[in-house]
Amino acid sequence: DAMVIQNPRYQVTQFGKPVTLSCSQTLNHNVMYWYQQKSSQAPKLLFHYYDKDFNNEADTPDNFQSRRPNTSFCFLDIRSPGLGDAAMYLCATSRDRGPETQYFGPGTRLLVL
């Protein structure tokens, strides 16, 4: 089945230690998104790639970076995680931008010690 895969499902890191979360998709979609979701809150868009074109949300901290080496993979890098970065990180894809359905992965829950 075509799908969005996130690894790992749970990630524990130390305060200030860089961490990378990964996302892959078999849908061959043009757009890949990264969302941050804190407990009992709505997903918050961090950035997205439209093909190789990177689009950062205005309020996304510089501590968060992303890479998309090819159509299938996208990475979220947190350069110096703080306690406030503990959250669920959701990857999503869509065929195109705009009113297209977004398909979500199961998420990676990040714990910062």
Add this chain to the structure above:
Amino acid sequence: AQSVTQLGSHVSVSEGALVLLRCNYSSSVPPYLFWYVQYPNQGLQLLLKYTTGATLVKGINGFEAEFKKSETSFHLTKPSAHMSDAAEYFCAVTSNSGYSTLTFGKGTMLLVSP
């Protein structure tokens, strides 16, 4: 600018009762509206969406929603709740005006009691 308001962070119903989850939106251009469901420790799954055409939209698991432009609403309903419907539900809006991304509401947790 777009925004979504979901009334009620928690809604409790009995199994077999009507489910009504409220969503109001604000958009300066014609909106495209979505309902997603999220089960614990999982990603979001699309329930249904409205783009154009028929204002009553049917989705998966017996859910439906009606787009009412005059009321700027897109409420989600299901005639008879099932225990497996217990989850968090998010309403979201986007548009087709150039580059646009999804804006989510804060979510409504649906609790279903036996």
